[in-house]
Amino acid sequence: MIVPPLFSPLSPAIHPRYAEVDSRTALWAEAHRIGSDELRRRLVRHEIGSFAARVMPYGREEVVQLMADFVLWLFGVDDGCCEEGDLGCRPGDLTETLHRLLRVAQNPEAPVLPGDPLAEGLRDLRARVDRYATDGQAARWVGHLREYFFSVVWEASYRSTGTVPSLTDYTLMRLYDGATTVVFPLLEMAHGYELQAGERDRRDVRAAEEMASFVITWDNDILSDHKERSGDGFFLNVLRVLEADGLGRREAMATAIAQRDRVLVAFSRLTDHLTATGSPQLRQYMAGLRSFVRGSQDWGISSVRYTTPEDPAGLPASFTGTPTDDSPDPLGIEAVAWWWDEVPPAASPVARRGARRTRRGSLVGTA
Template structure:
């Protein structure tokens, strides 16, 4: 089934050193022996360095390289342990493995998994996160890694039982199992800034981040559907969820999923524009980073052989469209994310100010 051109209002870009970054990622995967020989061979062919280069087209090269290596490592976990490995159908055992890896990220000096190649790669990644980021950014990176691990155990429970989750549960799971949140701190590191706590904790910032995650993972499901249907245990894709829970045909599920991502992408643009207008210079940079994350994922998704699958070609689009199939302003009707529309602006609103600045303004007014 052909995937039609997807809506994208964000212009494409790529880091000028993308070829060198991709080559170094392949060398990094070999040096740490990420995954089996066969899995590593496949991952190196997926041009993951180009993915990072599209997400961080103007980022510091060393951080763009870190992201490329990290994403390849994530695929080593996701493909090797979860989707293709036996652990992906044994949630209890998978939880133990991932908790030990999490401890390596938290305390690299701990004498755990010393002969494990994934742990070796993670120790290297953790050292570079600490080198290029602040202590707060490193802590958030580890916290988001925990979210990712927790969600893939949830995935494993469905594989084990052979069940398809509800749309609301799947949406909640997908906000984390795509590992998008683990990239968010890297977006800051790539440009050498850090959002202030009063902005980071703003409810609208969490909404715009989750919207970005939704669009990226829905796009991934749409573009990977052809590849995934050829594998056993096809339970965890939004098209399968819509077919099962909504009684839709495959074509109807595709049309519905595209409409959902279009509506969310429109809401994302409105909210990101608002936050850029009322926030700090760091907020404007962060919104630009989220936009690049969305568009970079799209461009890589329609070009990487991970999804084009040349041995069994997928009918993926080669262009994008500037017209959404659904530009509605109403919530999607998915309970887990309906609150997003509460913070999407419908008119002008006040500039974001820190609690301290607000207190100082009140004191001055007295």
């Protein structure tokens, strides 16, 4: 099925050292033997370094590199253990493995999984996190890794039975099993600042984070649908969830796009508000979230992971500035309806015209 151009009001950018980052990530994967030989060959073709470079276009190169290596490691877990490995259909056994990996992340000196490629790769990643993170950022990184592990076990329970969750349950699972939250501390680390607890714990900031996760994962589901349907194994994405609710394939695609458009409109409005009213650190964090969303979009339509040139996926080559759904009302997903309590109302057309006149008057007055 052809995917139409998706709405994005966000500006693209990429770190100038993206090619070098990508080359080093390929070397890192080989040095740590991440995944099987065949999986590793596939992963290094996906230009994961350019993904990190799009997410952190102005970040410290060492942290961009850390993110690229970490994302490849995450694919090693997700593809190798969950989606394509036997553990992905055995939630109990998967829990054991992931719990041991979590201990490696918490205490890399612990003699857990010695010699295991994923564990040794994680030890290297944790050492580099400690190099560039504050204690609080490192703790949040481990905490978000726990969220990711917990959610992929939930996903494995559906894979083990070949069932499909409700839209609400899928949304809750997808906010974490896409590993988006694990990237959030890296956005700070890449620019050398730390959000204060008083801002980090605010509901509106958490709403902005969750909206970013929603858009990134819905985009991933839309853009990876062709690849997943072409495979032999169990797949689970929002299109399949909507189809299980009775929608046809085209209607499911249109509905998923409308959902992500509505959330992206709200996300843009909320991050604009937080940028205008927040501290310098919060403004930087909002810029990081926006780059994360747009970087994921640009990589999603360009990486061979999703374009699958041997069996073209029919993905768009560009984005549109017009959403298919810009309603200010919450989605019909109860678990996330609270987001819209934090979104400032859109200015009326009359107010916008008045603001434009005021700005023009100010310019004339200072001439």
